[in-house]
Amino acid sequence: MTAQATAPAASGTVVRRVLRRRRHDDPGQDPRLSPLWTFVAWLATLAFFAPVAWMVLTSFHQEADAATNPPSPLAPFTLDQYTLLLERDITPYLINSGMASVFSTLLVLVLAVPAAYALSIKPVEKWTDVMFFFLSTKFLPLIAALLPVYMIVKDAGMLDNIWTLVILYTGMNLPIAVWMMRSFLAEVPKEILEAAEVDGAGLPTVLLRVVAPVAMPGLAATSLICFIFSWNEFMFAVNLTATKASTAPVFLVGFITNEGLFLARLCAAATLVSLPVLIAGFAAQDKLVRGLSLGAVK
Amino acid sequence: MTTFVPPPTKTDRPPARPLALAGAKKWRRRFPLLPALIFTIIVTQLPFVATLVISAFQWNILQPGDRHFTGLSNYAFVFSDVRLRSAVLNTVVLTASVVILSVLIGLALALLLDRRFLGRGLARTLLTAPFLVMPVAGALLWKHALYNPDYGLFNGILNAVYRFFGADNGPSVDWVSNLPMPALVIALVWQWTPFMMLILLAGLQAQPGDVLEAARVDGASALQTFTHITLPHLRRYIELGIVLGSIFVVQTFDAVFTITQGGPGSRTTNLPYEIYLTTFRKFEYGQAAAAGVVVVIGSIVIATLALRTVASLFREEEVSR
Numbered sequence: 313m314t315a316q317a318t319a320p321a322a323s324g325t326v327v328r329r330v331l332r333r334r335r336h337d338d339p340g341q342d343p344r345l346s347p348l349w350t351f352v353a354w355l356a357t358l359a360f361f362a363p364v365a366w367m368v369l370t371s372f373h374q375e376a377d378a379a380t381n382p383p384s385p386l387a388p389f390t391l392d393q394y395t396l397l398l399e400r401d402i403t404p405y406l407i408n409s410g411m412a413s414v415f416s417t418l419l420v421l422v423l424a425v426p427a428a429y430a431l432s433i434k435p436v437e438k439w440t441d442v443m444f445f446f447l448s449t450k451f452l453p454l455i456a457a458l459l460p461v462y463m464i465v466k467d468a469g470m471l472d473n474i475w476t477l478v479i480l481y482t483g484m485n486l487p488i489a490v491w492m493m494r495s496f497l498a499e500v501p502k503e504i505l506e507a508a509e510v511d512g513a514g515l516p517t518v519l520l521r522v523v524a525p526v527a528m529p530g531l532a533a534t535s536l537i538c539f540i541f542s543w544n545e546f547m548f549a550v551n552l553t554a555t556k557a558s559t560a561p562v563f564l565v566g567f568i569t570n571e572g573l574f575l576a577r578l579c580a581a582a583t584l585v586s587l588p589v590l591i592a593g594f595a596a597q598d599k600l601v602r603g604l605s606l607g608a609v610k
Numbered sequence: 611m612t613t614f615v616p617p618p619t620k621t622d623r624p625p626a627r628p629l630a631l632a633g634a635k636k637w638r639r640r641f642p643l644l645p646a647l648i649f650t651i652i653v654t655q656l657p658f659v660a661t662l663v664i665s666a667f668q669w670n671i672l673q674p675g676d677r678h679f680t681g682l683s684n685y686a687f688v689f690s691d692v693r694l695r696s697a698v699l700n701t702v703v704l705t706a707s708v709v710i711l712s713v714l715i716g717l718a719l720a721l722l723l724d725r726r727f728l729g730r731g732l733a734r735t736l737l738t739a740p741f742l743v744m745p746v747a748g749a750l751l752w753k754h755a756l757y758n759p760d761y762g763l764f765n766g767i768l769n770a771v772y773r774f775f776g777a778d779n780g781p782s783v784d785w786v787s788n789l790p791m792p793a794l795v796i797a798l799v800w801q802w803t804p805f806m807m808l809i810l811l812a813g814l815q816a817q818p819g820d821v822l823e824a825a826r827v828d829g830a831s832a833l834q835t836f837t838h839i840t841l842p843h844l845r846r847y848i849e850l851g852i853v854l855g856s857i858f859v860v861q862t863f864d865a866v867f868t869i870t871q872g873g874p875g876s877r878t879t880n881l882p883y884e885i886y887l888t889t890f891r892k893f894e895y896g897q898a899a900a901a902g903v904v905v906v907i908g909s910i911v912i913a914t915l916a917l918r919t920v921a922s923l924f925r926e927e928e929v930s931r
Contacts, residue, residue, distance in 0.1 A: 345725040353722040353733060360800065361736040364743060366763055367751050379761035382770035423649055426642030436639050442647070444917060449654040451913035453861050455882040456902035459889050460660035483653030486646060544744050546864045547882075551890065561746040565868060568750070575754055575761065582747035593742040594735055601808045605850060609812045 371580035378576035393580035402581060405563035409585070411474050412549075412559055413542040416481035420489045420538050421531065423482070428493030433500060433523065443494065446487040447606070454484070454547060465552060472554045480552075481542040488541070488606060489534045495607025496530025497523065529599070536596050537603035540589050560585040658906065665899035672893050684900035693876055694901060697884035701860060703791065704880055708798045708862075709855045713848060715799065716806025723807070724814040734811075741804035749868035752797040757785040757869075790870050790878045798865055802858075806851045813847030814840070846922070853916040860909070881905050 345353060369385055370378045371394070377387030431439045461480065470476045500523055508518050546561040553562060564581055568574060593600055601609055668680040688694055723734055740748065756763045759782050769780035786793045817840065825835045863882045866872055872879030872887070879887070885905070888898040 342724060342726050345722065345727040349722060349725075350727040353719075353727060354729070356719060356722070357733040357736050360740055360803065363748075363751055363756060363800065364739045366755060367743075367747075370755060381761050381766045382773065383761075383763055383766040423646040427646035430639060430641070430643035434639050436643060437636070442643065444921070446646075446650060447917065448913060449650055451857055451909050451916065452654070452658070453882065453902075453905050453909055455861065455863065455885050456661060456906045457654070457657040458886070459664065459895060459898050459902065460657035462889070463664075463895075464657070464660070479653065483650065486650055490646060540742070544746075546746050546867075547886075550867075551886075561744060561864075564744075564746050564750060568754075578750060578754060582744070582751055586743045586747050589744065590739065590742045593738060597735065597738060597808075600738070601812045604805060605809055605812075605854065608850060609809055609816075609847065 367579045368583050370576055371583045373576050375574070375576045378579070393577045394584070396577060397580055397584060402560075402563055402584065405558055405560045406585070408474055408553075408557055409543055409559040409561075412477040412481060412557075413539050415475075416478045416485065416542050417535050417538040419478065419482045420485050421535065423486055424489035424493050424534065425527070425531070427490050428497050429523075431490070431494045432497040433505065443491065446490045450487045458547065458551060461548070462551060471552060472557045474557045476552055477542075477545075477549060477557065477559070480548050481538075481545060484545070485538040485541055488603070489538055491606040492534045492537065492603055493527070493530055495602075496527055496533075500526045532596065533599035533603045536592055536599055539592065543589055661899045661902045661906075664895055665903050667896045667899075669895040670893050671895065680896065684896045685904070687897055688900045688904055693879070694881075694884060696876055697879050697881045700791075700876075700878060701880040701882075704794065704798070704862065704878075705856055705859045707795045708802060708859045709852055711795070711799045712802040712806045712855065713810075713851055715803045716851070717810050717844075717848070719803065719807045720810035720814055723811055737807060738804045740800050741802070741808075743801075745801060745864040746868060748801055749797060749865045752793075752800075753786065753869045757793055759784040786870060787874060790874060794865060794869055794878055797869060798859065798862065801865075802855055806855065809851045809854075810844060810847055813844050817843055846919075849919045853919050856912060857916070860912075 372389045372391070373384075373387050374390055374392065377384050380387075430436050431443060436442065465471055465473075465476050504522055505518065508522055513521070544561065545559075546565075549559045550562050550565065553559070558566075564578075564585060567581070568578060665684050666679060666681060667677060668683070669677045719737060723730060723737075727733075743751070754762070759765060762785070764785060765780065765782055768783070772778075772780035821839060822835065825839055830838070861882055862880060863886065866878060866880055866883045867886075870878040872883045876884075881901070882905075885898050885901050888894050888901060
């Protein structure tokens with residue numbers, strides 16, 4: 313609900329849009345939940361959140377307190393697990409994850425933004441077909457690509473290389489980014505674009521003054537989604553990396569074996585690797601919905 | 611990994627100028643699109659072509675001398691292999707149960723969160739957490755911290771409840787071994803319900819307030835309002851949730867790899883995990899490739915239905931512009 317309100321359009325659609333958005337703008341208008349249902353809502357919320365809470369709680373316990381039956385949630389707290397993890401070898405994995413996610417997200421944006429421009433503001437002919445081509449690549453299971461990708465990467469001597477992951481994650485996220493950026497750029501008011509052109513504004517001015525203000529929230533939402541999907545990716549990471557380029561999820565499945573009591577440290581590691589996405593997702597909840605639905609739900 | 615462009619929809623905006631664009635101008639418009647298009651074709655279509663080629667070979671890297679063209683025999687194997695057939699069945703069961711359950715629970719949660727109550731914002735935030743936890747971390751959490759027969763939280767709580775009522779010890783259930791598929795489904799439903807809830811909540815919030823108000827004034831009951839106004843309005847959002855959820859859940863690899871390793875036996879081996887085993891444990895490249903092609907064809911069938919759904923959303927957006 314940014315540009316739409318100001319976008320002039322045929323009067324009928326304006327009315328429709330205003331009606332459709334009314335509740336969205338003012339959640340205070342929503343009817344209240346009765347106390348009984350409030351209780352049910354909170355019970356369900358806590359049930360869903362309980363595993364996360366248990367993970368965080370366990371991560372602050374000693375191993376001996378973490379693996380008791382019945383559970384001992386009130387055992388003394390300690391930061392030992394986190395110190396151990398950071399002292400040992402989680403850091404390079406986190407750096408690898410960060411590099412793969414950040415670089416692939418940047419590459420996605422560099423490719424997706426001009427493409428979205430050519431699909432919305434100055435659309436090429438048959439632009440809907442192009443959109444559906446991008447989407448169709450997303451429907452195809454990654455697993456079917458694993459074998460050929462593995463063989464190509466092996467022949468090119470690019471196994472266990474962070475840039476291999478960057479390229480694959482870019483391919484994986486590019487269709488999502490094109491769809492999302494198009495949905496944001498499509499909100500740039502056509503009339504203002506045309507007026508600017510009639511007034512003789514050059515392309516840089518139009519991009520900076522008219523397109524950028526609308527595109528910025530879109531860039532943020534797109535980056536968030538691409539970052540989440542790259543950060544969490546496991547299948548390519550576990551099959552294409554060995555020691556140098558392994559990412560955080562590979563570390564997680566690797567350190568369990570033969571460690572004896574490990575539950576508290578596992579929970580600490582799981583908390584640590586989930587933290588960047590949890591923070592980003594909590595901070596940008598509204599953008600999350602639009603991103604997950606490829607821009608279809610606003 | 612392959613192309614299946616649906617028939618052109620009628621969404622093309624009327625051209626800005628009635629005259630066809632001149633050739634040079636056309637290319638100037640196409641230029642910003644090309645890098646993304648070429649990149650996508652190379653990274654996603656090329657591997658598929660390679661898969662097609664490999665699928666026509668007898669190729670096991672443990673027998674390097676014995677690599678030869680076999681035509682369609684890998685496909686004959688894929689369609690007759692018991693393991694693969696059960697993997698197909700497991701994939702269908704897993705995907706259908708996870709998607710249906712998470713849509714239903716997500717809908718219930720969205721209906722609750724669509725109303726005002728104390729701490730609604732906080733509840734919404736907490737509810738998104740399962741989806742934001744790294745999937746591998748979530749799977750490990752369920753396997754070791756919750757399902758573990760000795761010190762997992764579920765048996766721990768059972769034990770505590772039994773002792774509270776004076777019994778010696780609670781039952782020690784080995785959840786993952788005894789109920790492998792439900793264990794997998796529950797962990798995945800936990801992960802995907804927030805996703806469905808967010809999409810459906812956005813749908814509920816986009817309901818026209820005045821129509822609901824009119825229904826109330828006209829004396830419609832809550833149930834009538836729900837079945838006649840809310841559900842029809844939500845249909846598209848439910849479809850979108852099912853489509854996107856199916857795309858992601860069909861590909862489930864992390865949870866199977868982590869929680870059950872496809873076992874016991876092959877009772878929870880889905881197609882992605884079976885292809886992974888064929889490739890990296892049995893080294894049967896030809897068979898793995900053929901299975902991959904079959905999965906892709908299956909996905910195309912589902913995707914054609916799915917694209918129709920997305921196209922209708924797309925059309926609606928264009929009409930309302």
